[in-house]
Amino acid sequence: MKFTKNAVGRLIPDEIEGRKLRPFQGAFVDNGGGKRTAPPIPVSKPGDKKLLSSLKEAIEAVGLKDGMTISFHHHLRNGDFVVNMVVDEIARMGIKGLTLFPSALFPVHKPLIEHIKSGVIRNIQGSMNGPVGRFVSYGGLPTVAVLRTHGGRVRAVEDGDVHIDVAFIAAPSSDDYGNANGVDGPSACGPLAYSAIDWQYADKVVVITDNLLPYPLVPFSVPATHVDYVVKVDQIGDPGLIVSGTTRITRSPTRLKIAQMAAQFIKESSYFKNGFSFQTGAGGISLAITKILADVMRKEKIKARFINGGVTKYAVEMLHEGLIDVLYDGQVFDTEAIESFKNDLYHVETPMTMYANYHSKGCLVNRQDIGFLGATEIDVDFNVNVNTHSDGILLHGIGGHTDVAAGAKLAMIVVPSYRNRVPIIKDKVTTISTPGETIDVMVCERGIAINPRRKDLIEHFKNSKLPIRNIQDIKKEVEGITGVPEKPKFKDRIITLIEYRDGTILDVVREIDE
Amino acid sequence: MKFTKNAVGRLIPDEIEGRKLRPFQGAFVDNGGGKRTAPPIPVSKPGDKKLLSSLKEAIEAVGLKDGMTISFHHHLRNGDFVVNMVVDEIARMGIKGLTLFPSALFPVHKPLIEHIKSGVIRNIQGSMNGPVGRFVSYGGLPTVAVLRTHGGRVRAVEDGDVHIDVAFIAAPSSDDYGNANGVDGPSACGPLAYSAIDWQYADKVVVITDNLLPYPLVPFSVPATHVDYVVKVDQIGDPGLIVSGTTRITRSPTRLKIAQMAAQFIKESSYFKNGFSFQTGAGGISLAITKILADVMRKEKIKARFINGGVTKYAVEMLHEGLIDVLYDGQVFDTEAIESFKNDLYHVETPMTMYANYHSKGCLVNRQDIGFLGATEIDVDFNVNVNTHSDGILLHGIGGHTDVAAGAKLAMIVVPSYRNRVPIIKDKVTTISTPGETIDVMVCERGIAINPRRKDLIEHFKNSKLPIRNIQDIKKEVEGITGVPEKPKFKDRIITLIEYRDGTILDVVREIDE
Numbered sequence A, B: 001m002k003f004t005k006n007a008v009g010r011l012i013p014d015e016i017e018g019r020k021l022r023p024f025q026g027a028f029v030d031n032g033g034g035k036r037t038a039p040p041i042p043v044s045k046p047g048d049k050k051l052l053s054s055l056k057e058a059i060e061a062v063g064l065k066d067g068m069t070i071s072f073h074h075h076l077r078n079g080d081f082v083v084n085m086v087v088d089e090i091a092r093m094g095i096k097g098l099t100l101f102p103s104a105l106f107p108v109h110k111p112l113i114e115h116i117k118s119g120v121i122r123n124i125q126g127s128m129n130g131p132v133g134r135f136v137s138y139g140g141l142p143t144v145a146v147l148r149t150h151g152g153r154v155r156a157v158e159d160g161d162v163h164i165d166v167a168f169i170a171a172p173s174s175d176d177y178g179n180a181n182g183v184d185g186p187s188a189c190g191p192l193a194y195s196a197i198d199w200q201y202a203d204k205v206v207v208i209t210d211n212l213l214p215y216p217l218v219p220f221s222v223p224a225t226h227v228d229y230v231v232k233v234d235q236i237g238d239p240g241l242i243v244s245g246t247t248r249i250t251r252s253p254t255r256l257k258i259a260q261m262a263a264q265f266i267k268e269s270s271y272f273k274n275g276f277s278f279q280t281g282a283g284g285i286s287l288a289i290t291k292i293l294a295d296v297m298r299k300e301k302i303k304a305r306f307i308n309g310g311v312t313k314y315a316v317e318m319l320h321e322g323l324i325d326v327l328y329d330g331q332v333f334d335t336e337a338i339e340s341f342k343n344d345l346y347h348v349e350t351p352m353t354m355y356a357n358y359h360s361k362g363c364l365v366n367r368q369d370i371g372f373l374g375a376t377e378i379d380v381d382f383n384v385n386v387n388t389h390s391d392g393i394l395l396h397g398i399g400g401h402t403d404v405a406a407g408a409k410l411a412m413i414v415v416p417s418y419r420n421r422v423p424i425i426k427d428k429v430t431t432i433s434t435p436g437e438t439i440d441v442m443v444c445e446r447g448i449a450i451n452p453r454r455k456d457l458i459e460h461f462k463n464s465k466l467p468i469r470n471i472q473d474i475k476k477e478v479e480g481i482t483g484v485p486e487k488p489k490f491k492d493r494i495i496t497l498i499e500y501r502d503g504t505i506l507d508v509v510r511e512i513d514e
Helices: A053-061 A082-092 A112-118 A131-137 A148-156 A193-201 A253-266 A285-300 A311-319 A333-345 A352-356 A401-407 A455-460 A471-482 B055-061 B082-092 B112-117 B131-137 B150-158 B193-203 B253-268 B284-300 B313-321 B335-343 B352-357 B401-407 B455-462 B471-482
Strands: A002-004 A009-015 A069-072 A099-100 A122-126 A145-147 A166-171 A204-209 A229-232 A276-278 A304-311 A323-334 A347-349 A371-372 A376-378 A410-416 A441-444 A447-450 A490-498 A505-512 B003-005 B011-012 B070-071 B098-102 B121-124 B145-149 B166-171 B206-208 B227-230 B276-279 B304-309 B324-332 B347-349 B372-373 B378-379 B409-413 B441-444 B446-448 B490-499 B505-512
Touching: A009 A505, A053 A204, A053 B471, A069 A082, A082 A099, A082 A112, A082 A166, A112 A122, A112 A131, A122 B372, A122 B490, A131 A276, A131 A455, A131 A490, A131 A505, A131 B324, A148 A193, A148 A352, A148 B193, A148 B505, A166 A193, A193 A323, A193 A352, A229 A490, A253 A410, A253 A441, A253 B455, A285 A410, A311 A323, A323 A333, A323 A352, A333 A347, A347 B206, A352 A401, A371 A401, A376 B121, A401 B003, A401 B082, A410 B455, A410 B490, A441 B082, A447 A471, A447 B455, B003 B055, B055 B082, B055 B206, B070 B082, B070 B324, B082 B098, B082 B112, B082 B166, B112 B121, B112 B131, B131 B505, B150 B193, B150 B352, B150 B401, B166 B193, B193 B324, B193 B372, B253 B284, B253 B409, B284 B409, B304 B313, B304 B335, B313 B324, B313 B455, B324 B335, B335 B347, B352 B401, B372 B401, B446 B471
Parallel strands: A069 A099, A069 A166, A099 A122, A145 A490, A166 A204, A204 A229, A276 A304, A276 A371, A304 A323, A323 A347, A371 A410, A410 A441, B070 B098, B070 B166, B098 B121, B145 B490, B166 B206, B206 B227, B276 B304, B276 B372, B304 B324, B324 B347, B372 B409, B409 B441
Antiparallel strands: A002 A009, A441 A447, A490 A505, B003 B011, B441 B446, B490 B505
């Protein structure tokens, strides 16, 4: 195998399993070019029926065959029943060697491991949160997996890197023609934004619902123009696991301290002014920053123009209070946010292309002022790992992390300095998920480190009372408490590629050596 | 020139100007297949600016060159300033030989005639209402024009028959990144649905607005992800001509009688039941039918599921009254409808693919029960002409006429039996815009003719008190009053192709012999 060192110093094989790899060259080096891919030309006639009575019938109707690529989406999160039910049916039908192209898998999808072992699933391209990731880390998948960002996943489809043969879309509501939404029905989840690229580009699209409503269903996230078949099943998910009844702000004193420091940093920055924008999520620290920021905004009479979410009731309250004009929403985390998503004109769905596609004419993250992001590790070059833990095991997807970091004017990593006596700051992160050149600041409870590339920020904060420190110093201090943990041991075999949002390879993950 | 007779008996050349023509085979013979076309892969980086200070700068930025294809849309109707202003600028810059691909041209676009004469415009593919159509009829265009239906226009773009180099989109509001809508600003027009296929497929997209609003603009019909440049101009249109303050129901006793007969026919049909759907427009008879139907619906306690519009205040009143659940909207005709379009959750925009694309997986017209449609002529085979008058002059576009006729279960032509002493019913229509196999009924003040193909309808109405008559008999009766007018004289030269929604050729229009 021939390797080339990429722009973040990782050795990337020139080719793997017949795919030629392009090593990462820098966050904004790629300039597009060439043509997008195109789906087949369909036809539909008055009287055509789409409603089928079973998954089996749908799988037959779309002509699923050995070796094809099928896609799924994670808007039902850990409450999803659809992935398992479809792959179980495919297995019963004796179809093998599939590539799974999910936007993300969750712990609920652990049964897929048996389908990998039996050869039904041959490859996975998509986030693997939890048990499937662990299984892949130990060499369980016979092929090399690919992890992409939210923006990278849609880019890969549009550019033709990934061809979806059949997209299966879990729909909390649908009519018999395939107009589907996520806001009505017992399994309501909010937007269906992850599925948008799939219904646009997949050869065949199957909507799976447990709540059939009269045609034409309005509002809709998926349009009937792009759906081949609709299947009604008993239940697409567990409502209690799809959205939480309540999202909660962290109560950890350390995490609250981090949130306060981050909020104060934002307040002192040049970005905190009328019309600013930020990204929030459902994580404990992120919610705490949002809440503290809201208080500061009230006090200083500053209004935000938009939040780019993951949306929770906290963001919705800010919208209703008038602290913010617009909520852009890729997924919601609680029932209040679903209600708002359904009814508020200024709470709009964000398909992933709109959110984060580098190969678009302008996505949302490009116009975002501030993003607060998590990390499993960060290194002294500000490279961030969100995929593997320090034990080297693949447990998380990339999500929009890398996209927001690239786009936001102020990309902040907000993390505790250690977790379970494992320090977060490393000489080199185990896996690079997001390149350091796109990270501006790290905030932990021991101090705030500004990326040396941001001379303007360092200058701006030189008289601040905030504990602005060198990242190396914070690292040493933490290691004085925790010690320096041993590095995980890997075999040679590459089990996963970490693809940057432009399609180049940022890093590889290797099989764990037990 | 070699000709082949198509399924409606018209002689279609095998090839014209290097384009191989496929003769019309029947309304539902085409079965799709092959791949759609694909636009170039763009790129956008944080900090990229799109706002330009003049049209000239935009035309330079997109690299417009001799012989390219540029597109426009008619949501500003006869109030549009944008087509003329862009083509004037292009002419000043010395660019020649362009193909114009408008969704429709109006009388306001008469100045284009000078640009055709001077060679700036070489070809037009799109509806030509009024003076430009007349000019083309007299041989003014050096090449053969193409008329398409609303559904056919989007199909042609998606299938790659028409490549748009630059789309110019008139936007009543836009932000500096190209998120644009039609509901805010002095030139508000409602949906921007005609432009949807263009921003998806054009190589370059320029938004032209007179109302620049803060980023991100919500709601938006055009997303920034698909816009290259934004230009602010003084005024994009004349508000008084964009929408009428009030749309009016016909007061003509003849037309009211036709409306009453049509409404009674609908009431007696099997389609008039809870959950039915129909298409309405802004024409006088169409509005009158809608109003009469609303009264019948109230009396009989029948609710409609959806209206497929052209939406006016009459449809909006029905929505608000609860007589109808959903308004699907491709364009609005009055200010009340704009307000409703902006604020009512169940009043949604219908891009033309969703409305009428035969090469989609299921468009709205396929699910529509009833459509009432106009005609300049109808013949004894129920073929309909909406493009030329009986004098042979090209004065109108096809619009959604052919699409609705193909999709609706009950496609009704509602027309007076003669206009200005010219009978409407012919042995053969001058131009076939919509094939007779897709027309079910003709209603005029002298009687109702059911297409013999619809044996079920004839059977259903055999005991009706309505004046159900043979179309030949009505024709004879009218000719007894008006006489049989002379046929227009044509030269050999073909000046326009009438393309069916599947891309086959339904008819040709020839140059008028003066």
